[in-house]
Each structure stands twice: as C-alpha cells, then as structure tokens.
Amino acid sequence: MSIEIEHVNKRFGHFVAVDNVSLSLPAGQLTALLGPSGSGKTTLLRIIAGLEHADSGRIRFHGEDATDVHVSRRGVGFVFQHYALFKHMTVFDNVAYGLTVKPRRLRPGKAEIRRRVMELLELVQLDWTAHRLPSQLSGGQRQRIALARALAVEPKVLLLDEPFGALDAQVRAELRRWLRRLHDDIHLTTVFVTHDQEEALEVSDRIVVMNQGRVEQEGTPEAVYDHPVNPFVFSFLGQVNLFHARVQDGQARIGDLALPMAAPDHQPEGDGLAYVRPHDIEILAEDDGQGALAAVIQGITVVGPTARLELKVAGGKDLIHAELPKTQLAPLGLSPGMKTWVRPVNSRVFVGHRNQNPPVAEPALHPRD
Structure with missing residues (x-):
C-alpha cells in the first residue's frame, strides 16, 4: 500500500515539528525517516499512524484519505523502541493479543489464532519461546517478538520507531540484516525512524533526510550518499x-x-x-x-x-x-x-x-x- 503525505504541518506551541512536508512512499518499499533529534521524523511517523493529528495537510493510504481515520481503523502495525510487551503475558499471548481483542465478528477462532501466531513466531525464528515470559528473552529477541505482534493483525503498513535504539551495537547490526531479509520475504510497506546513518543506508530502499521539520532530500541510499543536495545532508551522512x-x-x-x-x-x-x-x-x-x-x-x-x-x-x-x-x-x-x-x-x-x-x-x- 502506498502512502501519500500532502503538505502536512504540526506545531507544539511555538515549536514547528513538521513543516509543510509532502512525500510519496511507494508500496512494498522500506523507507527510512533519517535525521537528528528534533528533526520531526518521529512526529511525522506518529501522524502517519494516527497517534498524532496534523494541524493541516492530508494522509492518504493507496489513494484513500486516512487523515481523520482513527488509529484503530488505519490498518497499521506499530513497533516502539522499548518493545512495549506485556510483562505478565507469555510470548504467545503477546503476539496473539491484537487478534484476541478484535470485535467478535472479526475475531478469528482459537485454532486460527494459534496457527497464525505460531507461523509468525517461526517467521521471526522464535517459535521455541512461545511459552516464555518477555523477561526470559534478550533485548533482540523481545524486539523480534514485538515485530511479530505488529504483524499478527495483518497490517497494511508497518511503522517502526527507532526499533533497535535500545540495543547494543552488535545486536543492532544483526537485527538490521534480519529486518532486511524479513522485508524481502513479506514486501510490506514499511516506514522506520532512525538517527543512525549506517542503519538507514544498510536497510532501506529509500531514505528521507529530515532537519528542523523539513525534508532536506529523499532518494535511494546510494543517491543520497553519493549526491547530497546541500551541506546538511553531506555532513549528516558520515x-x-x-x-x-x-x-x-x-x-x-x-x-x-x-x-x-x-x-x-x-x-x-x-x-x-x-x-x-x-x-x-x-x-x-x-x-x-x-x-x-x-x-x-x-x-x-x-x-x-x-x-x-x-x-x-x-x-x-x-x-x-x-x-x-x-x-x-x-x-x-x-x-x-x-x-x-x-x-x-x-x-x-x-x-x-x-x-x-x-x-x-x-x-x-x-x-x-
């Protein structure tokens, strides 16, 4: 599903978080919103998700206006930096949660929920953790479980907010490669926020470089790195x-x-x-x-x-x-x-x-x- 962002603006008091941003994010691609702290990337991601409401502008999913659609009806899966797993639930129940709270008419049967959860746990290579608690897993494993939970509801768009920011360097590098392989398997339209230039260059199909609420440049990782359009992009990318x-x-x-x-x-x-x-x-x-x-x-x-x-x-x-x-x-x-x-x-x-x-x-x- 493609995402169209049209002249989106967002302020918090006198602070301009997003300044007239327009973007077209192709279906099936993995796009990185890259920039330093305060650049507006997380606010823009939350506006796409419906967790924040823009002061002006429109958000369209595959041509349909989603600007005023509630987050629960946008069909997005969201992964936070700090996992946000339920500590008292097993891994299985965490992944199944989004399915079990669906309205009764939309809720799959128990057998279908079990099939889908185990299939996702196999996809993230953690099926053997189904009956464990999150506290019994490593940080990298918990983040993969969080991703499986986001995918369980079969989202149209996957949004990740600094998904590996709380992990050490070696685990981050491993999960970057794993996320790229996973995306190549499922081809789900994915947008992720990062301030890590290496992460964006290694993982994404497309990079959007942001600064002070504006888009400085967008393009393939190779194009942005090799042909920066201004001093900010050049100095930020390495x-x-x-x-x-x-x-x-x-x-x-x-x-x-x-x-x-x-x-x-x-x-x-x-x-x-x-x-x-x-x-x-x-x-x-x-x-x-x-x-x-x-x-x-x-x-x-x-x-x-x-x-x-x-x-x-x-x-x-x-x-x-x-x-x-x-x-x-x-x-x-x-x-x-x-x-x-x-x-x-x-x-x-x-x-x-x-x-x-x-x-x-x-x-x-x-x-x-």
Missing part, C-alpha cells in the same frame, strides 16, 4: 573534511590545488566549502608532482581492517581525517609525526558557504522526537 575553495571557470581549487568535482559545469562561481569524505583522501608518502597538499600525520588509529589518520596541513588550523585499508600502512611507511601529502580524489563544493560551519540541527524540543 564524517567530512571541509576545505576553503573557490570555483571559477568550471573548476574548483584549494589554493593552487585543482579539485575533482562532480558536475562542475553546473556550479556557480565564487567562494565556498569543499566537502571531502575521509575515504576520498589519498595519502602519498612522497610528492608525485601531480598536485597534493603537504601535511603531517598527527595520529593513526586502527579499527579492524581500517586505518584512520589525523593530519594537519601546513598553515591549517583544523585536522584532516583520512581512511585507508590497514594493509597500506606498512607499504607507505606511515607513522605519527611523518610528513606526507594528501590529495582529495572526490569532492563536492557548495558555493556561498565559505567560513561557515556545517549545518547543525537544533536540539530536541519535544519528547516525541
């Missing part, structure tokens, strides 16, 4: 290095160093900031005469297969962050204190942002987001 640059005659330069730049013909001329990701910094042990900046290595940190370098360019105030495979450290002979050369191999220049810091979202002003 660490970046900033260089003062000037665009002139279709070319960007950091001093005398020419920068590789996407779509240079479409860039306005003037001063700006060049955004370069750490993995797009080439490290040279010697100056090859093809254009590079002299720098001194301030520190090296090895994290698994990746080496992270901090460097300072001569005359520069800020550190440059670079990443390269750990296996390249020895061949290049890199060590702290060593003079080396750095060369951006990919960059994006935003003219008019010179001498400005990357955009920063305002802190959360409402507990729901």
Whole structure:
C-alpha cells in the first residue's frame, strides 16, 4: 500500500515539528525517516499512524484519505523502541493479543489464532519461546517478538520507531540484516525512524533526510550518499573534511590545488566549502608532482581492517581525517609525526558557504522526537 503525505504541518506551541512536508512512499518499499533529534521524523511517523493529528495537510493510504481515520481503523502495525510487551503475558499471548481483542465478528477462532501466531513466531525464528515470559528473552529477541505482534493483525503498513535504539551495537547490526531479509520475504510497506546513518543506508530502499521539520532530500541510499543536495545532508551522512575553495571557470581549487568535482559545469562561481569524505583522501608518502597538499600525520588509529589518520596541513588550523585499508600502512611507511601529502580524489563544493560551519540541527524540543 502506498502512502501519500500532502503538505502536512504540526506545531507544539511555538515549536514547528513538521513543516509543510509532502512525500510519496511507494508500496512494498522500506523507507527510512533519517535525521537528528528534533528533526520531526518521529512526529511525522506518529501522524502517519494516527497517534498524532496534523494541524493541516492530508494522509492518504493507496489513494484513500486516512487523515481523520482513527488509529484503530488505519490498518497499521506499530513497533516502539522499548518493545512495549506485556510483562505478565507469555510470548504467545503477546503476539496473539491484537487478534484476541478484535470485535467478535472479526475475531478469528482459537485454532486460527494459534496457527497464525505460531507461523509468525517461526517467521521471526522464535517459535521455541512461545511459552516464555518477555523477561526470559534478550533485548533482540523481545524486539523480534514485538515485530511479530505488529504483524499478527495483518497490517497494511508497518511503522517502526527507532526499533533497535535500545540495543547494543552488535545486536543492532544483526537485527538490521534480519529486518532486511524479513522485508524481502513479506514486501510490506514499511516506514522506520532512525538517527543512525549506517542503519538507514544498510536497510532501506529509500531514505528521507529530515532537519528542523523539513525534508532536506529523499532518494535511494546510494543517491543520497553519493549526491547530497546541500551541506546538511553531506555532513549528516558520515564524517567530512571541509576545505576553503573557490570555483571559477568550471573548476574548483584549494589554493593552487585543482579539485575533482562532480558536475562542475553546473556550479556557480565564487567562494565556498569543499566537502571531502575521509575515504576520498589519498595519502602519498612522497610528492608525485601531480598536485597534493603537504601535511603531517598527527595520529593513526586502527579499527579492524581500517586505518584512520589525523593530519594537519601546513598553515591549517583544523585536522584532516583520512581512511585507508590497514594493509597500506606498512607499504607507505606511515607513522605519527611523518610528513606526507594528501590529495582529495572526490569532492563536492557548495558555493556561498565559505567560513561557515556545517549545518547543525537544533536540539530536541519535544519528547516525541
């Protein structure tokens, strides 16, 4: 089922939580609402669910207006960050709950409820926990049970609010992969809220980047990461290095160093900031005469297969962050204190942002987001 969001606005007092948002979420896709605290993503999700009412605008499910439809009649399944399982009920009864409280004329028989619950527990690979209490399960298992409970009522749309936010890093990574496989099996229109860029990039079909109640950019994970439309999106999706640059005659330069730049013909001329990701910094042990900046290595940190370098360019105030495979450290002979050369191999220049810091979202002003 597709979801259409048309000019939705929501305020809490003087705080603008959602600012004239319009989106079209395709049927069967997994869409991530990504942004920092206070960006409006959770409020928008709650408006889609019917847990919040928009001040203005419309919500349509598959072309039908659902704006004023009560949450109980929208056909949505909702998974919260903190499981919201009934502690005194077994896993089986938790998953069955949504079916057992249906009006009598719509309620399945006991045999059908049992069949559906056990089928869902098998789907989330936890059928062996049916007679256990939630307190006897791990955090990751409880979240999978919460998802099974949401699916039990056969929702038209599945909504997840920071579903893995309360879990440790390893469990989060495992559940991300599991959720992606599950979605590929059931193809249910799914919208999930996250502030974790890696989570959104790994799991979703589509990403909507939000900031201060507005949509900054939407598209596939690859498109949003590789072609950010503004400095906020670039800086929010991973660490970046900033260089003062000037665009002139279709070319960007950091001093005398020419920068590789996407779509240079479409860039306005003037001063700006060049955004370069750490993995797009080439490290040279010697100056090859093809254009590079002299720098001194301030520190090296090895994290698994990746080496992270901090460097300072001569005359520069800020550190440059670079990443390269750990296996390249020895061949290049890199060590702290060593003079080396750095060369951006990919960059994006935003003219008019010179001498400005990357955009920063305002802190959360409402507990729901």
